[in-house]
Amino acid sequence: MKKKISPMTRKSFVTYGLLLIVFIAVEIMMNTGNISSMLKGLLVPVCVYSILAVSLNLTVGILGELSLGQAGFMCIGAYSSAIFSNLVKDTITQPLIRFPLAIIIGGICAALFGILIGIPVLRLRGDYLAIVTLAFGEIIKNVFAALYIGYDSTGLHFSLKSQGDLGLGADGKMIINGALGISGTPNDSTFEIAAAILFITLIIAYNFVNSRTGRAVMSIRDNRIAAESVGINITKYKLITFGLTAFLAGVAGVLYSHNFYSLQASKFDYNMSILVLVFVVLGGIGSIRGSVIAAVVLTMLPEYLRSINNYRMLFYAVILIVMMICTSNATIRNFFVHNFEKLKGLIFKNKSKTVKEAE
Amino acid sequence: MALLEVKKLGISFGGLRAVDEFSIKIEKGELYGLIGPNGAGKTTIFNLLTGVYKPTDGSILLDGVDITGKSTIQINRAGIARTFQNIRLFHNLSVIDNVKVGLHNHYKYSAGTGVFRLPKYFRTEKEMNKKALELLKVFDLDGEAYLPASGLPYGKQRKLEIARALATEPKLLLLDEPAAGMNPNETAGLMDTILTVRDEFGVTVLLIEHDMFLVSGICEKLTVLNFGQLLCEGKTGDVLSNPEVIKAYLGE
Ligand SMILES: Nc1ncnc2c1ncn2[C@@H]1O[C@H](COP(=O)(O)OP(=O)(O)OP(=O)(O)O)[C@@H](O)[C@H]1O
Ligand SMILES: [Mg+2]
Numbered sequence: 001m002k003k004k005i006s007p008m009t010r011k012s013f014v015t016y017g018l019l020l021i022v023f024i025a026v027e028i029m030m031n032t033g034n035i036s037s038m039l040k041g042l043l044v045p046v047c048v049y050s051i052l053a054v055s056l057n058l059t060v061g062i063l064g065e066l067s068l069g070q071a072g073f074m075c076i077g078a079y080s081s082a083i084f085s086n087l088v089k090d091t092i093t094q095p096l097i098r099f100p101l102a103i104i105i106g107g108i109c110a111a112l113f114g115i116l117i118g119i120p121v122l123r124l125r126g127d128y129l130a131i132v133t134l135a136f137g138e139i140i141k142n143v144f145a146a147l148y149i150g151y152d153s154t155g156l157h158f159s160l161k162s163q164g165d166l167g168l169g170a171d172g173k174m175i176i177n178g179a180l181g182i183s184g185t186p187n188d189s190t191f192e193i194a195a196a197i198l199f200i201t202l203i204i205a206y207n208f209v210n211s212r213t214g215r216a217v218m219s220i221r222d223n224r225i226a227a228e229s230v231g232i233n234i235t236k237y238k239l240i241t242f243g244l245t246a247f248l249a250g251v252a253g254v255l256y257s258h259n260f261y262s263l264q265a266s267k268f269d270y271n272m273s274i275l276v277l278v279f280v281v282l283g284g285i286g287s288i289r290g291s292v293i294a295a296v297v298l299t300m301l302p303e304y305l306r307s308i309n310n311y312r313m314l315f316y317a318v319i320l321i322v323m324m325i326c327t328s329n330a331t332i333r334n335f336f337v338h339n340f341e342k343l344k345g346l347i348f349k350n351k352s353k354t355v356k357e358a359e
Numbered sequence: 360m361a362l363l364e365v366k367k368l369g370i371s372f373g374g375l376r377a378v379d380e381f382s383i384k385i386e387k388g389e390l391y392g393l394i395g396p397n398g399a400g401k402t403t404i405f406n407l408l409t410g411v412y413k414p415t416d417g418s419i420l421l422d423g424v425d426i427t428g429k430s431t432i433q434i435n436r437a438g439i440a441r442t443f444q445n446i447r448l449f450h451n452l453s454v455i456d457n458v459k460v461g462l463h464n465h466y467k468y469s470a471g472t473g474v475f476r477l478p479k480y481f482r483t484e485k486e487m488n489k490k491a492l493e494l495l496k497v498f499d500l501d502g503e504a505y506l507p508a509s510g511l512p513y514g515k516q517r518k519l520e521i522a523r524a525l526a527t528e529p530k531l532l533l534l535d536e537p538a539a540g541m542n543p544n545e546t547a548g549l550m551d552t553i554l555t556v557r558d559e560f561g562v563t564v565l566l567i568e569h570d571m572f573l574v575s576g577i578c579e580k581l582t583v584l585n586f587g588q589l590l591c592e593g594k595t596g597d598v599l600s601n602p603e604v605i606k607a608y609l610g611e
Contacts, residue, residue: 006505007505204474207473207474207475207476208470208473208474210473211468211470211472211473211474211480212459212463212466212467212468212473212483212484212487213470213473213474214473215452215456215459215460215463216460216463218449218451218452218456219449219452219460221451222448222449222450222451222452223447223448223449223450225411225443225447226443226447226448226449226523227449227460228430228431228432228435229409229431229435229440229441229443229447229524230435230440230460230461230463230523230524230526230527231432231435231436231463231464231527232432232460232463233432240470286451
């Protein structure tokens with residue numbers, strides 16, 4: 001008998017394969033110089049948004065809870081890692097050592113916040129959770145926008161008032177300058193690193209879903225009362241999922257902050273959270289591959305539509321609506337699936353015949 | 360010592376006294392029936408026994424251990440598993456995964472082991488698959504193991520719920536109307552299955568059922584509930600011929 005590959009495993013390997021093909025194609029384009037500067041500038045953001053979408057899908061699609069705090073976790077990851085990198089950039093000059101450390105620090109800070117707010121918030125359900133996480137994101141953004149951090153020979157200085165309040169010495173340097181944000185962060189984010197992190201994110205997400213923990217989480221989503229009746233600890237698994245989502249969002253924040261020379265907290269507003277939710281919904285709730293595809297397409301699209309400037313948002317809106325209809329309407333989805341099956345049938349005609357005879 | 364000993368259990372919903380002074384004693388290995396007209400409070404008793412509702416009065420002893428007021432999770436770990444009157448499967452998961460969720464607390468590895476695919480993950484998953492398929496086989500569901508649970512016909516969904524409950528290795532299995540919606544053939548099959556489960560897994564069974572064919576066919580003892588109160592109890596034959604019971608069922 002042939003060894004059986006589970007559908008989940010097959011799904012994940014198709015996604016890894018697709019990603020690898022795209023990665024190699026982009027690498028070839030870059031090395032032969034066949035890449036527009038616009039596309040080049042989009043590569044890291046595309047990876048960042050894909051990671052954000054996959055991570056949110058764990059909470060929305062796998063746990064079945066609506067969270068709008070994604071920008072908040074991202075902000076924590078971005079700021080904590082940028083502070084770290086600014087502090088050590090003169091001592092650790094090798095980005096290949098500095099950046100992984102920054103990624104871990106950003107992820108862990110975000111995860112800690114995720115668990116901290118998760119403990120009270122995950123008791124709430126549905127709309128309430130969405131509202132509280134939205135508020136949390138806005139609070140985080142505003143706190144960072146009011147924060148001043150600098151350092152001199154005497155150490156770190158914090159203030160929530162103004163730059164002058166820090167009382168920096170003559171050799172002092174600003175790291176966070178209130179609403180002006182962070183500047184001077186080393187540009188450690190490269191496409192290769194961002195793609196590698198996206199790859200790792202996908203492996204984590206697929207392996208998580210396809211494990212004992214993931215099953216417990218999905219059982220809570222499908223039927224909380226039944227899950228409790230077989231001894232599943234609801235709070236624990238909600239917290240684990242929420243923490244993992246926050247961790248990955250924090251890592252995305254690290255990639256984001258190390259991609260720009262300067263960065264303002266105002267970037268991490270609720271629009272960002274909603275945008276990521278749009279990726280998840282359009283890519284198909286619970287579909288990890290769908291999240292990546294939606295994030296890639298919808299991040300690149302507005303940029304490519306710039307050439308038809310006046311109609312840009314109109315096209316964007318139309319494409320959003322078409323995607324929504326195609327992914328949510330069962331009749332239309334079946335139409336595509338059906339035709340795809342037919343096509344497959346044509347290509348693998350002989351093969352499918354023998355299978356039929358065997359049955 | 361009785362496996363389950365319930366004393367003077369009671370609960371009110373607002374002004375409604377849904378269960379009042381309910382007592383029951385079930386010996387190890389018994390196949391026990393809980394019957395009564397619609398709205399008598401049978402499901403409420405299951406919810407009290409499993410910690411979904413907290414009783415306002417009374418006590419519950421399982422195997423000599425007081426489990427009154429414990430959480431659903433603690434009670435499941437103490438050894439009570441159940442099925443639901445309105446089927447509650449994990450409908451997006453496959454049939455085998457439903458059972459594997461039931462195995463959750465007996466086959467363990469950490470979230471990290473799962474994410475990083477350490478050797479223990481493969482070992483434990485293999486054991487879980489083996490155990491889950493064994494359980495599914497008892498219910499003749501092994502052929503459908505990899506289908507989504509929502510795709511199963513009604514009767515098989517009820518069986519899957521029992522398999523999932525058994526996966527938690529309970530001492531006491533509570534079945535809430537297991538034959539509801541089944542045709543006479545399916546019911547007969549289910550009766551055999553319940554007997555097999557009791558004999559092979561050594562669990563004690565307490566079931567709620569309206570189907571008198573099933574009740575008289577396999578239950579050794581019965582308790583009859585009416586308006587939240589105990590009407591009578593005893594050997595199945597005696598109870599079913601009791602004029603008071605007949606009156607409660609047929610009305611005045
Ligand atoms: N959560 C609740 N809140 C208020 N009333 C409730 C609640 N749960 C049950 N009841 C009431 O308690 C009574 C007993 O209900 P229960 O579901 O236990 O009946 P049952 O014996 O299982 O009936 P059936 O044979 O129809 O399943 C009913 O009057 C019901 O309306
Ligand atoms: Mg009932």
